[in-house]
Amino acid sequence: MASSQRTETIAAATGGNPETVAGCGLASEAASAAAHRTETAEGAPAAPAVTTLSADPAVLEFYLAVEVHYHRSRQAWFAGMHRWTMFFTILFGTAAAAQVITPLLIGLLVASFAAADLCFDFTGRAVQHSDLARRYLAMVREFAGGKEDETVCKKILSDIIDVSGDEPPVYNAAKDLAHNLAIQSLGRDGAARAAVPPSRRLRAHVCRFDSV
Numbered sequence: 001m002a003s004s005q006r007t008e009t010i011a012a013a014t015g016g017n018p019e020t021v022a023g024c025g026l027a028s029e030a031a032s033a034a035a036h037r038t039e040t041a042e043g044a045p046a047a048p049a050v051t052t053l054s055a056d057p058a059v060l061e062f063y064l065a066v067e068v069h070y071h072r073s074r075q076a077w078f079a080g081m082h083r084w085t086m087f088f089t090i091l092f093g094t095a096a097a098a099q100v101i102t103p104l105l106i107g108l109l110v111a112s113f114a115a116a117d118l119c120f121d122f123t124g125r126a127v128q129h130s131d132l133a134r135r136y137l138a139m140v141r142e143f144a145g146g147k148e149d150e151t152v153c154k155k156i157l158s159d160i161i162d163v164s165g166d167e168p169p170v171y172n173a174a175k176d177l178a179h180n181l182a183i184q185s186l187g188r189d190g191a192a193r194a195a196v197p198p199s200r201r202l203r204a205h206v207c208r209f210d211s212v
Contacts, residue, residue, distance in 0.1 A: 053160065055153040057143075063160070064140050065186055070178035071133035074171070077205040078126035085117040128168065135163050173204035 053063055091097060092109040101109075117123075139156050146152035176194035183193060200209060 053157065055150070055157045057147045057153055060143060060153055060156055060160075061147070062182055062186065062188075064136055064143065064156075065182035066175070066178050067136045068133055068140065069181040069185070070175050071129045071136065073174055073178060074205065075126050075129035075133060077174075078122045078129065081120070082117060082122035082126065085113045085122065089113040089117070125168070132163065132167065135159075169208060171205060171207070172209045173200040173207070177201065177204055 053059060089110055092101070092106050092113070097106055139159055142152065143156055173196055176196050179194045180196070183189065196204070200207075
């Protein structure tokens with residue numbers, strides 16, 4: 001979702017307006033996101049605005065929900081990739097595989113899967129996203145206990161800024177899917193949803209989709 005469109009959808013999801021959402025605070029890392037259509041519940045494109053984060057309680061609640069869904073999905077994807085690479089490494093290293101595949105090809109396959117797991121660091125990246133999800137969940141718990149307190153909201157905004165320094169590059173299609181999950185989990189079904197075509201959905205955790 002383009003940076004000019006994400007604020008409009010956040011505003012719709014939180015019941016606010018783009019000017020309030022964009023009024024102060026942290027500029028979202030989604031400002032570098034790919035530009036594609038965002039549709040409302042009626043199918044109309046969302047209007048452009050500037051993407052920022054504020055201490056408004058509704059905005060914070062929605063932002064935290066998006067981040068938790070996003071990092072959990074990234075964690076699950078990397079953990080799954082680690083399990084599959086280990087599965088194929090073990091499978092092709094068995095004596096049974098040697099009965100149907102030439103030794104040279106077996107060696108190549110085992111080395112390829114092991115190298116992929118090592119080079120792409122699937123386990124390490126799963127742990128990284130697990131840690132980020134845990135930190136955002138801690139903010140959710142704190143927010144739930146003091147969402148009406150302006151001091152608490154400002155502290156959470158400050159914490160989000162701190163955590164953003166540890167964020168890896170954003171995969172924008174995965175973030176858009178998390179945006180839609182946040183709308184669903186918070187019961188804001190009338191809010192604007194990110195339009196994620198099937199081609200992007202399938203590659204959400206592989207391509208960043210930074211360009212238009």
